[in-house]
Amino acid sequence: MxxxxxxxxxxxxxxxxxxxxxxxxxxxxxxxxxxxxxxxxxxxxxxxxxxxxxxxxxxxxxxxxxxxxxxxxxxxxxxxxxxxxxxxxxxxxxxxxxxxxxxxxxxxxxxxxxxxxxxxxxxxxxxxxxxxxxxxxxxxxxxxxxxxxxxxxxxxxxxxxxxxxxxxxxxxxxxxxxxxxxxxxxxxxxxxxxxxxxxxxxxxxxxxxxxxxxxxxxxxxxxxxxxxxxxxxxxxxxxxxxxxTEPEETEEALKHLLDKEGIGHVLQLTFVGGDTQRPLITDIVRKFDVNISILQGKISQTQHGSYGSLFISLSGEEKLITDVVDYIKSQQVEVEVIHSA
Amino acid sequence: MLNTILASAVFGDVNWANMWEATVETLYMSLVALIFTFFFGIILGLLLYLTDKKQIWENKAAHFIIGAYVNIFRSIPFIILIVLLVPFTRTLVGTMLGPSAALPALIIGAAPFYARMVEIALREIDKGVIEASKAMGASNGQIISKVLLPESMPALVSGITVTAIALVSYTAMAGVIGAGGLGDLAFRDGFQRNNPEITFTATVIVLIIVFILQFIGDMVTNRLDKR
Structure with a gap:
């Protein structure tokens, strides 16, 4: 056109x-x-x-x-x-x-x-x-x-x-x-x-x-x-x-949390399209012996499907953390470790 | 009783027939000149605006010439302009006597004055509106007739009101060269023959004319202005 x-x-x-x-x-x-x-x-x-x-x-x-x-x-x-x-x-x-x-x-x-x-x-x-x-x-x-x-x-x-x-x-x-x-x-x-x-x-x-x-x-x-x-x-x-995806308040809230003791590993997960509806967190908790707390999350709708980002904090054995990250990656979800304990 | 005494004290020897005739002459000169001034002023003002930088007929030479013409004729004191235009008026009207003889000078003096006001009014139009019209595929003629003039109309009307009042005072000066009207009457019968009542009455009538013009102008402007 x-x-x-x-x-x-x-x-x-x-x-x-x-x-x-x-x-x-x-x-x-x-x-x-x-x-x-x-x-x-x-x-x-x-x-x-x-x-x-x-x-x-x-x-x-x-x-x-x-x-x-x-x-x-x-x-x-x-x-x-x-x-x-x-x-x-x-x-x-x-x-x-x-x-x-x-x-x-x-x-x-x-x-x-x-x-x-x-x-x-x-x-x-x-x-x-x-x-x-x-x-x-x-x-x-x-x-x-x-x-x-x-x-x-x-x-x-x-x-x-x-x-x-x-x-x-x-x-x-x-x-x-x-x-x-x-x-x-x-x-x-x-x-x-x-x-x-x-x-x-x-x-x-x-x-x-x-x-x-x-x-x-x-x-x-x-x-x-x-x-x-x-x-x-x-x-x-x-x-x-x-x-x-990350309004200013998210950034501020995270910054605040990262300064705290015992926050563990902080991961940023990015879901695209149908992924946003999958029970990924449940799967992780069932498969691995780790503790997860959800820090911040947001789903945005676009013309071609949804797009979401989720910030979670993980605590558990060092080896397990790596496994969790690999598992998330294998599920076609983008993951980035933004803070290591 | 008291009223009559007061009236005769103030208006004394006023010859009302003469006064009426002079009023009609003033109104005739003002209104005819106003119509032509409106017409020529808008054309001149449009040309000034449209030949300016970044406008649809941008043309440096034309803009300079029109600008110079407007500035020169706006600057010459009206009483001198009348005298300068005597030969021109003679060829055009055939005489230097009577209200019609004042018209060329009135129009040539007032049109550039109004043209500047037209230009200012046009400049006030939001550029975005002109851009939108271009984007819709409007021709230059359509932009002038459907956008520039209607959108600036309240300012054009308030400008012509100011010009009309200036014209009324110009007609008084035109009286000096024998054009008639209230100014002529006040000067010759009032001042030169020492009849202050006549001067006073003529002044009052001029004031009434000005007030009426201002009133009409304000009313029309308000009605047109939808901003």
């Missing part, structure tokens, strides 16, 4: 050239939700704008839905953009228009007849769950409702691709989840390809099928979300994975 090859964007600033996007190759399949994560300044904003040519690439090619975006004439580019919806961090609604008029805006641009506009707007209002709010102005809506208007507007012309530019970064956690649910819902219902950029791993975990990690204009790592969670290779990726 989307193919970027050797794409680069260089900005000329007072301090010299800045490579916002540095020779990126990327393929995004039809119907998938693809996430790009990175800190601010990593170039992800520029990357997503290269997809609909809001930024023209310095070099490289961009193909979206079978069209070579970088070669199109202005008029053809406008037509191509009507096939690509986009939503924004700050919603970017027209405050002078009502909800219904905002949603009708892209239809007006395309030149759809008034009666068709009305019909389509009603469908979209229903789709995003804003029944009865069509006559309100954006200033009368909450952030979540504004983003729903943004989504309805982006979907008005039945696009094949939806670009989300930090679409949930200005929303509170609960509203973020409801917007993410809506995105998954339309992805399934309409078979829409969604590309989103974010700095929150939570967003990637919750809705993305695949993810690319960006750092200084380059993609440092990419793959299936579950694989990335299971085996993050780059430091940057590990940091992002930690955002979800």
């Amino acid at each position: 989307i193919t970027l090859s050797k794409i680069a964007k260089v900005f000329n600033t007072k301090d010299g050239e800045v490579k916002a996007v540095d020779n990126i190759d990327l393929t995004i399949d039809k119907g998938e939700i693809f996430g790009v994560i990175g800190y601010s300044g990593a170039g992800k904003s520029t990357l997503i704008r290269l997809l609909n040519m809001l930024e023209a690439p310095t070099s490289g090619t961009v193909e979206v839905a079978g069209k070579s975006m970088h070669t199109l004439s202005r008029q053809k580019l406008r037509a191509a953009r009507q096939e690509i919806g986009m939503i924004f961090q700050h919603f970017n609604l027209l405050w002078s228009r009502t909800v219904a008029e905002n949603i009708a805006f892209p239809l007006e641009i395309k030149g759809v007849s008034k009666t068709e506009q009305k019909e389509r707007v009603n469908e979209l209002i229903k789709l995003v769950g804003l029944e009865g709010r069509g006559g309100s102005y954006p200033s009368q809506l909450s952030g979540g409702q504004k983003q729903r208007v943004g989504i309805a507007r982006a979907l008005a012309n039945n696009p094949q691709v939806l670009l989300c530019d930090e679409a949930t970064s200005a929303l509170d956690p609960k509203t973020t989840d409801s917007i993410l649910d809506l995105l998954v819902d339309i992805n399934k219902k309409l078979g829409l390809t969604i590309v989103l950029i974010t700095h929150e791993m939570h967003v990637i975990r919750k809705i993305c099928h695949r993810v690319a990690v960006m750092e200084s204009g380059k993609i440092v790592e990419q793959g299936d979300v579950l694989d990335i969670f299971r085996r993050p290779k780059q430091e940057m990726t590990k940091e992002f994975v930690k955002q979800v």
Whole structure:
């Protein structure tokens, strides 16, 4: 659906050239939700704008839905953009228009007849769950409702691709989840390809099928979300994975425990997919003569299954500990000894 | 009884027929000039904004020329502008007498003034909204007519209110070259013939006109502003 090859964007600033996007190759399949994560300044904003040519690439090619975006004439580019919806961090609604008029805006641009506009707007209002709010102005809506208007507007012309530019970064956690649910819902219902950029791993975990990690204009790592969670290779990726699996309080709690006497060996187990439902701890206790106490655990749900981490402390004979670790490994569960007694 | 005495003390020898005629002339000059100022001001303001850096018609030379024009005509004191424009007005209107003769100077003086306000109003528009419109495939014409103008309308209206009030005071100066109106009446019948009542009455009428303009402007601005 989307193919970027050797794409680069260089900005000329007072301090010299800045490579916002540095020779990126990327393929995004039809119907998938693809996430790009990175800190601010990593170039992800520029990357997503290269997809609909809001930024023209310095070099490289961009193909979206079978069209070579970088070669199109202005008029053809406008037509191509009507096939690509986009939503924004700050919603970017027209405050002078009502909800219904905002949603009708892209239809007006395309030149759809008034009666068709009305019909389509009603469908979209229903789709995003804003029944009865069509006559309100954006200033009368909450952030979540504004983003729903943004989504309805982006979907008005039945696009094949939806670009989300930090679409949930200005929303509170609960509203973020409801917007993410809506995105998954339309992805399934309409078979829409969604590309989103974010700095929150939570967003990637919750809705993305695949993810690319960006750092200084380059993609440092990419793959299936579950694989990335299971085996993050780059430091940057590990940091992002930690955002979800090891919230700060876990780290603090463990640090506190490790300082104590008699804590024994502390192991970190990582379960992926169906493993999370297996009675591994029970098996260990039955097989080996060791004491186990559970320190901290967490299971996170991704689009391709669950991902969990568990911190346990073991005490027993040195030999037994090694056996336990080997046993856990033989059960296809990742294990790491993070503290030895 | 007391009222009549007071009234005759203050308004003494006011010739109400003359006063009415002058009021109509002032209103005519102000309103006609206002309509043209609104039109030309918006065009100039849009051009100023759109030819600026990073805008859709970015053009350094055009921006410089329009900016220079606006600055020059905004800086010339109005009384001097009228005199400078005498030959131009003669060819355009055919005479230097009557309210219509004041119109070219009024419009040329006020349009650049309003154009700056239009430019400021347009700059206030959130860049993200323009970006969103581009992402939807809007043409430049659609961005102007469906985004820039509607989104800046409250500021455009409050700007034209300020301009309208400035125009009313410009018409008073236009009186000096024989354009008529309340300013002319106050100066010639009031000041030169030593009838302070006439000056006073003309002032009161000008004030009433200004208050009404401000009231209408505020009302429309508030109604348009949905932020």
